[in-house]
Amino acid sequence: MIRRKGCSEKGRRSPIYRVAICEDEAPIREALLQMCRELLSQLAPEHQVEAFASARELAQALADGAPFDLLCLDILMEGQNGMEFAQKLREENERISILFITGSSQYLKDGYSVRPIQYLFKPVQREELEDALRTDLRLHHRPRTLTLRTGNKTTVLPIQDIRYLESQNHWVVVHMREGQQTFRSSLSEVERLLPPDQFCRSHNSYLVNMAWVAQTGRRELLLQDGSQVPVSRGYYESMQRQFVRFLNLK
Structure with missing residues (x-):
């Protein structure tokens, strides 16, 4: 029996790569969900991708203990936007990677404080998303x-x-x-x-x-x-x- 060693929430990274997509527009959300699942079927054999329609829903999942490795956050959403959510998250959690998805360059300067792995502009291109996922896997989720x-x-x-x-x-x-x-x-x-x-x-x-x-x-x-x-x-x-x-x- 062969197992890959990973890490849990408390310091040991899990072998399962977990991604959350937070996007309030349903068609874009579903497209990102499908694209992530297709790409990760090749990049990370053990993975899980979940989608959320608002920052409030994602915040509740995190509060309930969801161990996400990467958050794909739409910046402009109704209610709490992705940038505000990320800034609050960084006050409590330094481990989770953040990937911003946006249709505007307006918030790029503000985003550096939360150290995102990348910005992707809508409509998100498959090649760009693949590069972002590969980067995060290489930097933060590669088993040692x-x-x-x-x-x-x-x-x-x-x-x-x-x-x-x-x-x-x-x-x-x-x-x-x-x-x-x-x-x-x-x-x-x-x-x-x-x-x-x-x-x-x-x-x-x-x-x-x-x-x-x-x-x-x-x-x-x-x-x-x-x-x-x-x-x-x-x-x-x-x-x-x-x-x-x-x-x-x-």
Whole structure:
């Protein structure tokens, strides 16, 4: 059994990435909800997205203990607007990320005090929302360790020390900074638990930590320690796209 280690409200981040959308216009709210769910199905395998029609509804959910990681706030709403809500929230909570959505640049200067990860202008573009979600996941929700349990044995591996993973029959060999460890699992199971913006497939049997890649080629990847990982024809183009995106987000 393989589990990704995360954190709870009191300091340990949950492996489930929870997003709240607060928008008073129903068509925009539903469009954002659908877009977030589609994007996160690829970016964060374990996620939950909820939508709220007002700052009051969102405030009540937070008061009831909803552990959101990211709030997508419309700035101009009836009643308490998104900017006022964010300013009040920051007096009590420094952890939750804030993404402002607006149709006007009027409040941009005021927003810096609450440290939003980004501003998106309406109509929200899919590519821009994806970049914002990737940024927040990378900065605030990326797991630092991978906990692997086999029978009564538990092993915690620092993700930064994982160079690559290799599938061998029904086993996964985890090649570390120093040495390697073997666990009974499928590579696909491990892949679902690792940060999708940091690990990519170079081959059907290989999963690589892009932070370790020094050079890419059509037939192999050269890692920083001098080791080489094969690249198959079927994965070359997708691997190249993922690696370029990884470099742009560093």
